[in-house]
Amino acid sequence: MTNLLFTEFLKLKRAKMMIISILGAAVAPFIVVVATYVHMKTKQPTEVILFEELFYQTNLYTVLVIGVPLYGVVTAFLFNREYTEDTLKNLLTIPVPRISFIISKILLLFIWITMLTLVSWGLTLLLGTLGQFEGLSFSLIGESFKQFFTGGLLLFVLSMPIIFITLVMKNYVPTIIFTIVITLINIMTANSEHRDLFPWTAAGDIANNTLLSTYPPQYSYIAIIFTSIIGFIATILYFKKIDIH
Numbered sequence: 001m002t003n004l005l006f007t008e009f010l011k012l013k014r015a016k017m018m019i020i021s022i023l024g025a026a027v028a029p030f031i032v033v034v035a036t037y038v039h040m041k042t043k044q045p046t047e048v049i050l051f052e053e054l055f056y057q058t059n060l061y062t063v064l065v066i067g068v069p070l071y072g073v074v075t076a077f078l079f080n081r082e083y084t085e086d087t088l089k090n091l092l093t094i095p096v097p098r099i100s101f102i103i104s105k106i107l108l109l110f111i112w113i114t115m116l117t118l119v120s121w122g123l124t125l126l127l128g129t130l131g132q133f134e135g136l137s138f139s140l141i142g143e144s145f146k147q148f149f150t151g152g153l154l155l156f157v158l159s160m161p162i163i164f165i166t167l168v169m170k171n172y173v174p175t176i177i178f179t180i181v182i183t184l185i186n187i188m189t190a191n192s193e194h195r196d197l198f199p200w201t202a203a204g205d206i207a208n209n210t211l212l213s214t215y216p217p218q219y220s221y222i223a224i225i226f227t228s229i230i231g232f233i234a235t236i237l238y239f240k241k242i243d244i245h
Contacts, residue, residue: 017077018112024070025116026123028061033127050135051128055144056208058124062117063151063204064186071113072179075159078105078112079166080175098240106163110156117152121145151207157224158199160231167239196220199227 033054040049121144129136166175182200189195193214196202202220205211211220 015077017074021070021074021112021116022119024066024073025062025119028066029058029120029124029127032058032061033124033131036133037131048134051133052135052140052144054124054128054133055121055140055147058120059144059148059151059208060204062120062148063155063207064190064201065183067151067155068182068186068200069176069179070116071155071159072162072175073172074112074116075109075162076166076172076175078109079163080170080172099236102236102239109159109163113152113156113159114149117148121148147207147209151203154203154206154224155200157228158203158231160228160235162231164231164235164238167235167242197223199224 036049036054036057125141125144162175162178165178169175185198186201186204189198189201193212196205196212196215197219199220202211202223206217206220206224211217
């Protein structure tokens, strides 16, 4: 398992996707902080916008809008590259246990998503500090980090069905379409009182502590866990049985 994970890291050193994903993770903090700063200086020069609002808005856009397609592309890249580079059949003849191979990919995905989450959080903190926004404190730094990490963790958990789709279709396009549909649903249900029944929208509310009182919080957690478990089981069963040519 350790050797597989180390091998995956070595392959990433030659991949441009890492840089592209970092740029993608920088979109939300850059847009939120810069747009807020410009608005504050030109439209409402007397308005005070606190650091807490920057963290909230950035995490919201990251989890609901940018994170799903961005992490979806990362997932497709990790799990599809063995097919596109035609190296999977060689790996499995070493021999490498199929479950170990999948688990190593999932662990690498977790590390990658965590890294991108840290980029988003750190850039928000940096740009907000440069913009001299008020209200920054050690307690806010800790709480915001917890919220960002929770959002990233939940999106990782919800990546299991995306992994399954990638393995079945062996193509980037279905994965991208699937994540775009999820993002559209997130946007369309943003103001709905039933939004926390949809796993990806619920992830945003859980991360930002804004779960609605329409349904018990357990419903949202059950929706996320159920979606993740079904996706994980389907992935393992499919990959164990499929013939690699």
